[in-house]
Amino acid sequence: MVPTAPTGRLLDSPFLRACRREPAGRVPVWFMRQAGRALPEYRAVRGDGSILDAIRRPDLATEITLQPVRRYGVDAAILFSDIVVPVAAIGFGVEVARGVGPVVDRPFREERDLDRLRPLEPEADIPYVLETVRNLVGELDVPLIGFAGAPFTVASYLVEGGPSRSYVHTKRLMHADPTLWGRLLGRLADLSVTFLRAQVDAGAAAVQLFDSWAGALGPRDYERFVLPASRRVLEGLADLDVPRIHFGVGTGELLHLMAEAGADVVGVDWRVPLDEARRRVGPDRAVQGNLDPAVCLAPWEVVADEARDVLTRAGGQPGHVFNLGHGVLPETDPVVLERLVELVHAEGRADVPGPAPTGGGA
Amino acid sequence: MVPTAPTGRLLDSPFLRACRREPAGRVPVWFMRQAGRALPEYRAVRGDGSILDAIRRPDLATEITLQPVRRYGVDAAILFSDIVVPVAAIGFGVEVARGVGPVVDRPFREERDLDRLRPLEPEADIPYVLETVRNLVGELDVPLIGFAGAPFTVASYLVEGGPSRSYVHTKRLMHADPTLWGRLLGRLADLSVTFLRAQVDAGAAAVQLFDSWAGALGPRDYERFVLPASRRVLEGLADLDVPRIHFGVGTGELLHLMAEAGADVVGVDWRVPLDEARRRVGPDRAVQGNLDPAVCLAPWEVVADEARDVLTRAGGQPGHVFNLGHGVLPETDPVVLERLVELVHAEGRADVPGPAPTGGGA
Numbered sequence: 001m002v003p004t005a006p007t008g009r010l011l012d013s014p015f016l017r018a019c020r021r022e023p024a025g026r027v028p029v030w031f032m033r034q035a036g037r038a039l040p041e042y043r044a045v046r047g048d049g050s051i052l053d054a055i056r057r058p059d060l061a062t063e064i065t066l067q068p069v070r071r072y073g074v075d076a077a078i079l080f081s082d083i084v085v086p087v088a089a090i091g092f093g094v095e096v097a098r099g100v101g102p103v104v105d106r107p108f109r110e111e112r113d114l115d116r117l118r119p120l121e122p123e124a125d126i127p128y129v130l131e132t133v134r135n136l137v138g139e140l141d142v143p144l145i146g147f148a149g150a151p152f153t154v155a156s157y158l159v160e161g162g163p164s165r166s167y168v169h170t171k172r173l174m175h176a177d178p179t180l181w182g183r184l185l186g187r188l189a190d191l192s193v194t195f196l197r198a199q200v201d202a203g204a205a206a207v208q209l210f211d212s213w214a215g216a217l218g219p220r221d222y223e224r225f226v227l228p229a230s231r232r233v234l235e236g237l238a239d240l241d242v243p244r245i246h247f248g249v250g251t252g253e254l255l256h257l258m259a260e261a262g263a264d265v266v267g268v269d270w271r272v273p274l275d276e277a278r279r280r281v282g283p284d285r286a287v288q289g290n291l292d293p294a295v296c297l298a299p300w301e302v303v304a305d306e307a308r309d310v311l312t313r314a315g316g317q318p319g320h321v322f323n324l325g326h327g328v329l330p331e332t333d334p335v336v337l338e339r340l341v342e343l344v345h346a347e348g349r350a351d352v353p354g355p356a357p358t359g360g361g362a
Numbered sequence: 363m364v365p366t367a368p369t370g371r372l373l374d375s376p377f378l379r380a381c382r383r384e385p386a387g388r389v390p391v392w393f394m395r396q397a398g399r400a401l402p403e404y405r406a407v408r409g410d411g412s413i414l415d416a417i418r419r420p421d422l423a424t425e426i427t428l429q430p431v432r433r434y435g436v437d438a439a440i441l442f443s444d445i446v447v448p449v450a451a452i453g454f455g456v457e458v459a460r461g462v463g464p465v466v467d468r469p470f471r472e473e474r475d476l477d478r479l480r481p482l483e484p485e486a487d488i489p490y491v492l493e494t495v496r497n498l499v500g501e502l503d504v505p506l507i508g509f510a511g512a513p514f515t516v517a518s519y520l521v522e523g524g525p526s527r528s529y530v531h532t533k534r535l536m537h538a539d540p541t542l543w544g545r546l547l548g549r550l551a552d553l554s555v556t557f558l559r560a561q562v563d564a565g566a567a568a569v570q571l572f573d574s575w576a577g578a579l580g581p582r583d584y585e586r587f588v589l590p591a592s593r594r595v596l597e598g599l600a601d602l603d604v605p606r607i608h609f610g611v612g613t614g615e616l617l618h619l620m621a622e623a624g625a626d627v628v629g630v631d632w633r634v635p636l637d638e639a640r641r642r643v644g645p646d647r648a649v650q651g652n653l654d655p656a657v658c659l660a661p662w663e664v665v666a667d668e669a670r671d672v673l674t675r676a677g678g679q680p681g682h683v684f685n686l687g688h689g690v691l692p693e694t695d696p697v698v699l700e701r702l703v704e705l706v707h708a709e710g711r712a713d714v715p716g717p718a719p720t721g722g723g724a
Binding site: 166167168171172175176215217218219220221250252253270271272273276292293294295297298299302306309329331 | 528529530533534537538577579580581582583612614615632633634635638654655656657659660661664668671691693
């Protein structure tokens with residue numbers, strides 16, 4: 001199968017239509033971290049190894065990516081990956097510890113650490129990712145979303161050495177040495193561009209750039225220290241003509257800037273009502289979100305009520321991809337997500353005429 | 363000294379004037395967690411015991427509360443305390459573990475756990491807090507701020523059993539059993555009212571209600587499940603005629619609701635620019651904040667630049683208490699905070715005529 005065939009075949013899928021803000025018969029839905037520990041079939045195949053080891057096995061990564069599509073009937077698959085895959089592949093010295101997250105052997109602290117961030121050569125460094133993507137586009141009948149970490153969030157792991165609450169080292173570096181910070185983010189931007197372009201070349205029909213922890217910054221710091229690098233990634237994909245989704249947690253005050261960075265679709269966590277999010281990103285972007293993942297652990301009537309509130313606030317206009325406001329929690333009952341997909345497909349509308357709502361749409 | 367004397371004496375202090383949105387010669391400043399590990403004199407006296415043990419020693423708690431006032435010249439002291447003091451005092455079984463936070467022996471999970479939350483009797487349960495407050499108002503020449511946790515944040519510790527990232531158990535309880543949730547928050551509201559009234563009776567001139575983790579909720583859940591209990595606390599203090607400050611982290615979408623709950627002063631973290639925060643809380647509330655605590659670890663020129671941005675966005679109008687957007691980080695150099703107080707006192711203005719700005723004030 002030639003790489004571009006699946007994309008061509010799926011151009012009219014509800015997911016890609018929604019990303020392009022075109023009217024569609026239904027609201028498409030997928031879930032961040034839909035492939036994961038909430039699924040018994042995932043736990044059955046995943047084994048005890050590192051997630052990076054699992055990602056390096058195309059057979060396993062393919063199966064894990066397909067599982068939620070089979071079970072939930074979601075409108076898109078997302079590559080089973082991790083935001084540290086490219087930096088790990090070029091030998092920066094990163095592992096992902098269970099229950100902790102990325103852990104870095106020697107954190108990034110000074111100029112010579114830049115030498116540890118050489119360019120990514122996809123065929124040589126991440127052949128397993130390309131093989132997984134090719135496997136998937138041969139099997140899927142929904143679009144595959146490529147996956148990469150955004151420069152700030154990847155940098156925060158490299159600089160802190162692991163997950164953080166206060167991002168002290170990261171913020172100190174950006175403020176104390178903006179030149180070195182800019183060079184670090186430039187390298188990471190180039191890695192993300194190469195990583196995502198390779199996924200699209202192999203058949204991915206959209207991409208999501210995860211700036212999960214950008215919400216740790218106020219808008220002033222974000223605009224000066226992060227936006228240029230995120231823009232470099234998103235604009236570096238502009239010629240590929242695939243939707244670019246840009247997501248982070250706690251980004252209410254950054255949504256307009258994340259849109260400006262070059263996103264076609266802005267992911268929104270559950271803190272900002274979707275009508276207000278639409279107002280902030282403007283009428284020329286789609287939005288993705290934003291049910292609180294913790295709501296999925298509540299009784300079904302509550303889940304349904306909250307999901308309907310999300311649909312109502314999206315306003316029925318084109319340009320809404322239903323999702324959670326962050327990843328599926330491991331404690332989630334998969335049956336709830338199955339029912340949620342059914343509800344969104346049955347009740348969601350994406351064909352109400354008129355521009356995107358400008359607030360108060362509920 | 364009679365309890366009301368210090369308050370009377372300090373009614374014209376810059377801090378209390380700012381809380382009342384009255385013109386003042388300068389912008390008052392204090393720092394959340396100003397008494398703490400950033401200070402060598404704190405580390406010298408604090409010892410290795412639990413913070414709850416330190417709070418139970420009026421001599422030590424008094425000294426710790428006074429240290430930052432002496433060193434920094436801040437415009438207010440805040441009682442050295444912890445949000446779990448009242449629940450610990452009535453025997454719920456809570457400790458504060460170093461580097462972790464509150465840890466609960468048996469988390470709150472069902473109706474009979476309500477029996478573990480009896481009313482607080484200040485003279486019997488927390489005589490040490492009253493003694494500390496009385497000591498302080500005898501010594502201080504700036505107002506003393508009383509301290510309590512808000513019902514949601516205290517509940518999150520009791521239900522989760524400790525700190526959490528996703529608040530799964532807490533959100534499940536509120537959604538699955540709103541009646542029990544409401545009773546839990548009602549009990550905690552009553553504890554906070556009693557705790558704060560006792561502090562004011564002993565001489566505190568203002569109070570701050572910490573709903574540190576309310577930002578984990580979207581506005582819809584906050585309004586239904588949290589606002590009524592927070593209002594019960596704040597309205598339960600209305601007759602005391604002391605300013606009520608209400609603060610949480612990541613609360614950009616909740617600021618208007620936290621104002622509605624009955625706050626005179628709304629604390630703002632660093633994510634929302636202060637001109638926008640003023641717009642959200644409305645002209646009849648003061649704001650407190652909001653320098654990113656991590657900025658204090660940057661070179662002084664950066665600290666000064668960011669502090670000036672906060673002052674500019676506050677607009678020079680009355681009704682701004684300068685503070686950090688969250689607590690002082692332990693890694694902070696106290697010299698930076700000293701200089702910050704000097705800068706705010708020298709450059710801050712709180713006498714520009716006209717209403718509070720309605721956005722775009724920078």
